[in-house]
Amino acid sequence: MTYQVLARKWRPRDFQSLIGQDHVVRALTHALQHQRLHHAYLFTGTRGVGKTTIARILAKALNCVGPDGQGGITATPCNACRVCSAIDAGRFVDYIEMDAASNRGVDEMTQLLERAIYAPVDARVKVYTIDEVHMLTTHAFNAMLKTLEEPPDFVKFILATTDPQKIPVTVLSRCLQFNLKQVTPQAIAQRLGQIAQAEQVEAEPAALQAVARAARGSMRDALSLLDQAIAYSGGRVDAQAVDQMLGAIDSTLLVQLLDALLERDAARLLALADAMAERSLSFAQALRDLASLLHRITRRMPMSGAWRSGSRPTRCSCTTRSRCMGATTWAWRRTNTRDSR
């Protein structure tokens, strides 16, 4: 059997397995339960947060017939009937996914709309998903307006975009809009842990946390990075291998950088930068890691007592105690740093 990348293999097949989008799931579940369904939805959010996934689950929810073939619209599609399986496999005639990035023009849109008025072949509801919809031309958007306002009862439109600002207000106002959130690093790391376990891959929690942070809110990016990390480490995914793979700098180097900054030691800073260049570490990534480290330190400062009066480190000569580097680094040293990589 050919290898299927983790992101595709682990695409959630029902609303319960989606992570981080509870607000959308709740609204759609209620709408499905009470059969109060809008005819056009717009899902917005950055790459890899679940737009296409939700569109497919919604298409299944609208068309699932249940294992016995008798079921109706449901918030919990069975994933077993012929409709669910066909939609999952991408071969259901009445579920149409179109990529607006490669079908931008008015001709493609007109063709799609002409076909939309015909009754579904095999479904209750024909679902059109238009991905990256902001890429459509103005003419194509205009061609859509009428149908988007009053489509036949058996048609639903799902528009998805990473860039809602580029969508004309005339289109926005005809859709029910849901903003998908970036997934938090904690939620991503937890999910990666479950997937690694199911895949029987041994993975250090710190390694998964590093992957989760590097994915910057995108579950797809996280899974692609995990794939890469498994290949890179050839089995056990450990933190060091992941850091190397990501070109991330390890926390000891970050501390050395902070120390040199604290000492205002430019020569040492430059030497550290040279050492980083030698190891082909990414400076941009280093700056991001440093920002994230400082953020984590500042969050811990109140707990470590650095805010209390009289606790200012002696070496620090500035007056803005709460923000200064000295206090921050001092807090960093006093903080248990084991898990704050």
Ligand SMILES: Nc1ncnc2c1ncn2[C@@H]1O[C@H](COP(=O)(O)OP(=O)(O)O)[C@@H](O)[C@H]1O
């Ligand atoms: N909210 C989520 N919960 C769990 N997995 C997700 C989520 N969002 C994305 N994924 C993972 O990322 C992959 C791509 O998601 P997709 O829905 O296609 O993203 P996009 O928002 O770019 O359309 C999915 O196959 C799935 O593995």
Ligand SMILES: [Mg+2]
């Ligand atoms: Mg998508």
Ligand SMILES: [Zn+2]
């Ligand atoms: Zn089904």
